[in-house]
Each structure stands twice: as structure tokens, then as C-alpha cells.
Amino acid sequence: MSIPQHLKQIQSSLPEHVTLVAVSKTKPIPDLMEAYNAGQRVFGENKVQEMVEKYDAMPKDIQWHMIGHLQRNKVKYMAAFVDLIHGVDNFKLLQEINKQAQKHNRTINCLLQLKIAEEDSKFGMSPQDAQELLTSEAFLALKHVNVVGVMGMATFTDDDTQVKQEFTRLKMTYDTLKPLHKALNIISMGMSGDYPIAIRCGSTMVRVGSSIFGSRNYN
Numbered sequence: 001m002s003i004p005q006h007l008k009q010i011q012s013s014l015p016e017h018v019t020l021v022a023v024s025k026t027k028p029i030p031d032l033m034e035a036y037n038a039g040q041r042v043f044g045e046n047k048v049q050e051m052v053e054k055y056d057a058m059p060k061d062i063q064w065h066m067i068g069h070l071q072r073n074k075v076k077y078m079a080a081f082v083d084l085i086h087g088v089d090n091f092k093l094l095q096e097i098n099k100q101a102q103k104h105n106r107t108i109n110c111l112l113q114l115k116i117a118e119e120d121s122k123f124g125m126s127p128q129d130a131q132e133l134l135t136s137e138a139f140l141a142l143k144h145v146n147v148v149g150v151m152g153m154a155t156f157t158d159d160d161t162q163v164k165q166e167f168t169r170l171k172m173t174y175d176t177l178k179p180l181h182k183a184l185n186i187i188s189m190g191m192s193g194d195y196p197i198a199i200r201c202g203s204t205m206v207r208v209g210s211s212i213f214g215s216r217n218y219n
């Protein structure tokens with residue numbers, strides 16, 4: 001099947017309240033343009049430089065999401081255009097995003113990344129860290145960031161029960177944070193291998209790469 005066919009099939013399986021982020025990391029611009037021409041407008045990348053190059057080359061009505069682990073010194077390169085940063089896992093990073101957004105006279109939308117997986121390799125904050133951040137004076141002083149939701153990655157495993165437990169943990173954390181910070185309305189969870197489970201657990205945004213664009217070659 002072609003990229004547009006894969007896209008159409010996935011889109012038609014998603015409930016209306018779920019946003020599809022087409023994860024295009026490592027893929028060449030012609031592949032992204034196939035998705036764009038099929039109507040896709042939200043793309044996710046995990047490297048700042050690659051996202052900047054694609055932003056420069058592609059139509060300007062695309063919403064670019066940074067989904068990867070982000071270093072503070074890279075924020076400035078995308079601050080002018082990034083639509084949503086999924087992987088915010090510490091206050092210093094949020095401060096830097098605020099500073100760079102201010103320079104461009106804009107407000108940048110962010111998600112707090114929570115650690116839900118058993119695996120040590122996954123980044124993220126604890127529910128308590130997130131709660132402390134959202135209620136701190138220092139956070140309330142940041143006027144150029146909007147924290148609009150949470151993001152998480154489940155363990156890479158065939159064990160659906162474990163994946164379901166981890167996604168449920170993120171949904172429950174979201175439910176405890178929401179009363180503290182009313183602007184929360186996004187739960188970003190689910191990738192090619194597990195997005196149907198994520199949706200059943202309450203996901204409102206899925207990040208799907210290989211099921212749209214095919215498997216990646218990192219060489």
C-alpha cells in the first residue's frame with residue numbers, strides 16, 4: 001500500500017477526538033509531501049535540525065511537533081515555528097522554551113512527558129514532579145509557554161496487559177493533574193504498535209510513523 005492509502009486507513013480507524021501526528025523522522029521530503037497531498041497537516045520529528053530543514057522546504061500550513069528528547073541548547077532553532085513540544089521533562093527546559101518563545105513574541109504549546117514504562121531507557125517525570133511543577137510560582141510566572149497536556153511512551157513489549165497498565169497510569173495521572181491546571185486537554189500516547197490500545201485507555205493524540213511511512217533505516 002502507498003503512503004496515502006496507509007494514512008487513509010489509519011485516519012478512518014481513529015475516533016474523531018483523536019489527532020494523528022504523522023511521525024516522519026528519517027523520511028525524505030517527497031514521502032512527507034505524499035502525506036501532505038493526501039491531507040495530512042500534523043507532522044512529528046525527533047531531531048531539531050531535521051525538523052528545521054523540512055520546515056524550510058515544505059508548505060507553511062503544516063503543524064510541526066517535536067516528539068523527541070530535547071536538549072535546551074536546541075530550542076532556539078525551532079522556537080519561531082514549532083507548534084507543540086511533546087517531550088518536556090524538566091523545569092529548566094520549560095524556562096528555556098519560554099525565553100525563546102518570548103524572543104519571537106509567541107507562546108509555545110508543550111506537553112509534560114511522564115515516565116510510565118518499566119524500562120529505564122524512557123525519559124519522563126514522575127506524577128509528583130509534574131504536580132509540583134504545575135503548582136509552582138516559578139511555573140506560573142512563565143507567560144510564553146502553555147502546558148496543554150501530557151505525553152508518555154509504553155514499554156516496547158508484546159505484553160498488551162503491561163502496555164495497557166502503563167497507558168492507564170498516564171490517563172490516571174492526567175486526571176489528577178487536570179484540576180490543578182485546567183488548560184490540560186491532550187493525552188499523547190500510542191505509536192504504530194500500540195495506538196489502538198492507547199485510544200481505548202484515553203489517548204487523544206497518537207504518534208504514528210512506520211505504519212504510515214514504512215520502517216525506518218537509520219544508516
Ligand SMILES: *Cc1c(COP(=O)(O)O)cnc(C)c1O
Binds near residue numbers: 025068153190207211
Ligand atoms: C519514532 C517515534 C514514534 C513513532 O514510532 P512508530 O513505531 O514508527 O509509529 C512515536 N513517538 C516517539 C516519541 C517516537 O520517537
